Amino acid sequence: MVLPKSDATADTVVRAYLAAIEARDAEAVRTLSAPSYYSRVHRWPDDPIDTWRSVKVSEVSKPNPDTYGPGGYRQVQNVYVDIEVRRCNEEPPNDDTHYPYTFLVGRQSDDTSWKIIDFGGLG
Numbered sequence: 001m002v003l004p005k006s007d008a009t010a011d012t013v014v015r016a017y018l019a020a021i022e023a024r025d026a027e028a029v030r031t032l033s034a035p036s037y038y039s040r041v042h043r044w045p046d047d048p049i050d051t052w053r054s055v056k057v058s059e060v061s062k063p064n065p066d067t068y069g070p071g072g073y074r075q076v077q078n079v080y081v082d083i084e085v086r087r088c089n090e091e092p093p094n095d096d097t098h099y100p101y102t103f104l105v106g107r108q109s110d111d112t113s114w115k116i117i118d119f120g121g122l123g
Contacts, residue, residue, distance in 0.1 A: 001025045003032070006113045010077040010105045011057045013114040017103070018083070022051050034106065034115040041119075053084040053097070073106030073117065 001023055004016045013032055020028035030038050063075035085097045104118040 001028045003028055004113075007111075008114070009060070010114045011060050011079050013105055013116070014057070014079045014081060014103045015055060017116050018052060018055050018081075032116055034117045037115070037117050051086045053086045055084075056082045058082055058100075072108075074108050075110075076104060076106045076117070077114070079103045079105060 001016075001020055004012045008016070017029065017032040020032060026042070029042060033042070057079060059078075059080040061078040063077050065074065065076075080100070080102050083099045083101060085099060099121065101119055101121055103116055105114040106117045107114050
């Protein structure tokens with residue numbers, strides 16, 4: 001997988017992160033994630049996972065100073081996405097395949113890369 005350039009926008013990093021998950025590229029996922037986020041969230045290397053029919057970014061917040069816990073990031077942004085899931089066979093069917101998520105990304109300065117620092121469902 002080709003990683004985004006170091007000056008990529010926050011939403012580009014989120015799209016690349018989701019593509020890396022879908023491709024099961026653990027090294028790319030690790031590179032795009034803050035270390036604390038990666039160790040807390042990613043324990044899935046051999047688990048069946050969903051794939052995406054589409055990923056649409058609906059909104060990207062302006063960079064703000066970090067008020068989120070011990071991250072210490074100088075800038076954080078929320079990236080809101082709507083993911084249409086293509087379910088894996090192991091899961092029961094679900095009528096609604098659209099999942100709204102927000103990804104929190106952070107960086108230390110304008111010349112450092114955005115990293116995924118948290119995410120959550122919106123719906």
